[in-house]
Amino acid sequence: MYHLNLTLDPAGKKPMYEQLYRFLADEIRSGVIGSGERLPSKRALCAQLGVSRSTVEAACDLLLAEGYAVSRPRSGFFAADVLTQTAPTEQPARKPAPPEPVSREEDLFSTSAVDVSQFPYASWAKLYREVIYHSPALLQRGGAQGEPELQQALARLLSEYRSVRCDPEQIVVGSGLETLLSQLITLFGPKTVYALEDPGYPFLERTLRARERAIRYIPLDGDGMDAAALEASHADVAYLTPSHQFPMGVTMPASRRSRLLRWAEAGDRWIIEDDYDSEFRYGGRPLSSMQGMDRAERVIYTGTFSRSLAPSIRLAFMVLPHALLERFRAVFGREQTTVSRYEQTVMARFLDEGFYSRYLRRVGLLYARRRDALLEALRGIDGVTVSGAGGGIHFLLTNPRWTEAELIEKAAARGLRLAGLSSLCRTVPALASTLIVGYGGLPTARIPEIAQKLREAWAENGQGRP
Amino acid sequence: MYHLNLTLDPAGKKPMYEQLYRFLADEIRSGVIGSGERLPSKRALCAQLGVSRSTVEAACDLLLAEGYAVSRPRSGFFAADVLTQTAPTEQPARKPAPPEPVSREEDLFSTSAVDVSQFPYASWAKLYREVIYHSPALLQRGGAQGEPELQQALARLLSEYRSVRCDPEQIVVGSGLETLLSQLITLFGPKTVYALEDPGYPFLERTLRARERAIRYIPLDGDGMDAAALEASHADVAYLTPSHQFPMGVTMPASRRSRLLRWAEAGDRWIIEDDYDSEFRYGGRPLSSMQGMDRAERVIYTGTFSRSLAPSIRLAFMVLPHALLERFRAVFGREQTTVSRYEQTVMARFLDEGFYSRYLRRVGLLYARRRDALLEALRGIDGVTVSGAGGGIHFLLTNPRWTEAELIEKAAARGLRLAGLSSLCRTVPALASTLIVGYGGLPTARIPEIAQKLREAWAENGQGRP
Numbered sequence: 001m002y003h004l005n006l007t008l009d010p011a012g013k014k015p016m017y018e019q020l021y022r023f024l025a026d027e028i029r030s031g032v033i034g035s036g037e038r039l040p041s042k043r044a045l046c047a048q049l050g051v052s053r054s055t056v057e058a059a060c061d062l063l064l065a066e067g068y069a070v071s072r073p074r075s076g077f078f079a080a081d082v083l084t085q086t087a088p089t090e091q092p093a094r095k096p097a098p099p100e101p102v103s104r105e106e107d108l109f110s111t112s113a114v115d116v117s118q119f120p121y122a123s124w125a126k127l128y129r130e131v132i133y134h135s136p137a138l139l140q141r142g143g144a145q146g147e148p149e150l151q152q153a154l155a156r157l158l159s160e161y162r163s164v165r166c167d168p169e170q171i172v173v174g175s176g177l178e179t180l181l182s183q184l185i186t187l188f189g190p191k192t193v194y195a196l197e198d199p200g201y202p203f204l205e206r207t208l209r210a211r212e213r214a215i216r217y218i219p220l221d222g223d224g225m226d227a228a229a230l231e232a233s234h235a236d237v238a239y240l241t242p243s244h245q246f247p248m249g250v251t252m253p254a255s256r257r258s259r260l261l262r263w264a265e266a267g268d269r270w271i272i273e274d275d276y277d278s279e280f281r282y283g284g285r286p287l288s289s290m291q292g293m294d295r296a297e298r299v300i301y302t303g304t305f306s307r308s309l310a311p312s313i314r315l316a317f318m319v320l321p322h323a324l325l326e327r328f329r330a331v332f333g334r335e336q337t338t339v340s341r342y343e344q345t346v347m348a349r350f351l352d353e354g355f356y357s358r359y360l361r362r363v364g365l366l367y368a369r370r371r372d373a374l375l376e377a378l379r380g381i382d383g384v385t386v387s388g389a390g391g392g393i394h395f396l397l398t399n400p401r402w403t404e405a406e407l408i409e410k411a412a413a414r415g416l417r418l419a420g421l422s423s424l425c426r427t428v429p430a431l432a433s434t435l436i437v438g439y440g441g442l443p444t445a446r447i448p449e450i451a452q453k454l455r456e457a458w459a460e461n462g463q464g465r466p
Numbered sequence: 467m468y469h470l471n472l473t474l475d476p477a478g479k480k481p482m483y484e485q486l487y488r489f490l491a492d493e494i495r496s497g498v499i500g501s502g503e504r505l506p507s508k509r510a511l512c513a514q515l516g517v518s519r520s521t522v523e524a525a526c527d528l529l530l531a532e533g534y535a536v537s538r539p540r541s542g543f544f545a546a547d548v549l550t551q552t553a554p555t556e557q558p559a560r561k562p563a564p565p566e567p568v569s570r571e572e573d574l575f576s577t578s579a580v581d582v583s584q585f586p587y588a589s590w591a592k593l594y595r596e597v598i599y600h601s602p603a604l605l606q607r608g609g610a611q612g613e614p615e616l617q618q619a620l621a622r623l624l625s626e627y628r629s630v631r632c633d634p635e636q637i638v639v640g641s642g643l644e645t646l647l648s649q650l651i652t653l654f655g656p657k658t659v660y661a662l663e664d665p666g667y668p669f670l671e672r673t674l675r676a677r678e679r680a681i682r683y684i685p686l687d688g689d690g691m692d693a694a695a696l697e698a699s700h701a702d703v704a705y706l707t708p709s710h711q712f713p714m715g716v717t718m719p720a721s722r723r724s725r726l727l728r729w730a731e732a733g734d735r736w737i738i739e740d741d742y743d744s745e746f747r748y749g750g751r752p753l754s755s756m757q758g759m760d761r762a763e764r765v766i767y768t769g770t771f772s773r774s775l776a777p778s779i780r781l782a783f784m785v786l787p788h789a790l791l792e793r794f795r796a797v798f799g800r801e802q803t804t805v806s807r808y809e810q811t812v813m814a815r816f817l818d819e820g821f822y823s824r825y826l827r828r829v830g831l832l833y834a835r836r837r838d839a840l841l842e843a844l845r846g847i848d849g850v851t852v853s854g855a856g857g858g859i860h861f862l863l864t865n866p867r868w869t870e871a872e873l874i875e876k877a878a879a880r881g882l883r884l885a886g887l888s889s890l891c892r893t894v895p896a897l898a899s900t901l902i903v904g905y906g907g908l909p910t911a912r913i914p915e916i917a918q919k920l921r922e923a924w925a926e927n928g929q930g931r932p
Binding site: 125312331 | 606
């Protein structure tokens, strides 16, 4: 009988059931466990590895589902004949990666998922066709900042909905926020020190690290970024998500906004306002943008359509203060903007002809109903509390009966992938036993079934805690 | 009578006739020269400023054309009533920029202009409509490198036409070469030293300077980048345009390619092969790519559709060696690619269904005919010789009868904007009296008329030379 030579890492990046699954799948694929050989029993695996039965069961379910093992009633699990199966297709050089085990479920709670079921295809495709047929001139080279038609449409939209104050010529369009932030990093130069929210959205951090920029992590309080800590940080640029902080869901009140604006005015400092999720607000009036409160031109307002419209639409924008606009033109003025002129023109008409605001109302109602249904369903699970649900399409879920890792693993064992808050905390301790729940990609009809799975997953008391 | 307080700068960025035009237009707009006031005579301007009559005439023509001056027979030129004219439209805050004087002509010889008259709109729009209506899944988030369908189509295309050897998964798609080169700069890290062709394409240089990277300028010889100079340079990355060097038009022979590949293999060094203009080749077989000769995976192959298809199509690609691919995935693996998934899918089908290769044949024939007609017409101008015309859509024109500045100014005085070679030379002296002539945007039918203008412009012998 096969002897298992494995130690699982409870602090590893992958949940333990997945570590176990991958290990066994590799052993079977490589022939260490021969075809038809009996696998250790679930009880033996629990005992040897010191893990719960649900962990072992999740791993075994995956082995069965992916065809690495077969089950014989009353006899246990046996390795499948995977060598013979893969031989005919001949993929020698590269060892195939094991299939992602919970891909069936993984996007349900993803904070980057978005519901596109209401997307107005017909109107979008019609605009596209019109623009392509009727605007051959758009095949030629475009400007560095974007189409004037789109700049104007964006300036109107931002003025009306977000009280942003700008000339259209201050707007720069780019293929995603990443592209625009990367340009900003270049404009700020290598000596600039960046203040990031802790916990916060990890994209900018990754780019700053790749480009070897200095980072200060600033903790949050109930109002958002801690002003005193920022003031003491010697940072030059603060990156903020004031409308609906990611991941805490805090909306920054006007008093904190004023104080942070004073910080920026007091030196040659800048605030990047990522107006993340400002489009969705449940109850209460949305605050206007920080840019609209800024009298000293220290705020760079940024936004994107990838959450409010569809993730694959690579169109984001930033509003540059005049001093930065000059720098931008000196450095990037001779390049073309990174978005197709056709797509820009389609978006301009989509905004101007009211498709976008109608769509936002429709999808906003959908998210509001889904959020209400989900909060209601979660209320039925013992121990669960929720915070940061006043806007956007994610919130925090806390369940002190288990550790964060346990909450994740127990949900994963039932095919539900959830992310813990701690992975986003850099210098501050995470709120204990807390998960980040995105519901943009969660089908409303499945909420009762999914809540039931979570209830079962987290049903027992925290007896397994260390 | 108005007294002119102006000194023209013969070495200035703008040609002298334009300096004069702008100065007078400003004086009229601001009221320094009152409405109806007589302007200095052409003869007086020539004498006072020490410039040729053609310079003064070009400036006066523009003033008339733009409505700043009126001409009265046998009396001379008088300032027009521009203050009254602009008053009703009320544009107070911002002083309007003077109109670009030769914009009517400026793109005729631009090396970035492309003929899109043959672009297959109907097919492109039809593909777009199909893809948008039938692929709602493409609204969701895409991968970091691009759509697999496009990666495969590109791998087939590059293998067939350019002998590039790669797996589709080595291909990264991005919204323009600028975006991809910027990612490469991040992957290489801040200590990397870049070798650039001198003279060369200025884009990468601008980005490297903005990001404070070290640059070594390597001179060219008749075979392209000087290998000995590169070897002595301590550079880590060489950026090459071997198919049709910009601006010299040299095609690098296989022997030089081998030697540069050995340079890269001998250290942890890289070659960025910008396969610029490889699509257009007149007479002679095109050499295959350097990437296809590379056995050590030291070449990053890059290409774009902005010249071969249309400038506004923001879709470029690079083929990463496996070692760089791993770095790419570690740094950018969690971002989305910068090109719309719809546009990627449309492009994949455009390639797969043969639209692209048919289009290339059609536009290649068009460029070949235009080049022949242009070379034939230029042959009729005394003193003119041409080099680097074997491929691409630009060549060098030399006319030793005048200096480079004189050639440019004399052509500009007839409304033809031409670029000099010297602006692209960093450490090497430019070939004397040499211009860069792009013909991608030059209407074939206008070649006789334009050649006639050049003949007139450069007709006199170089008597005005210092």
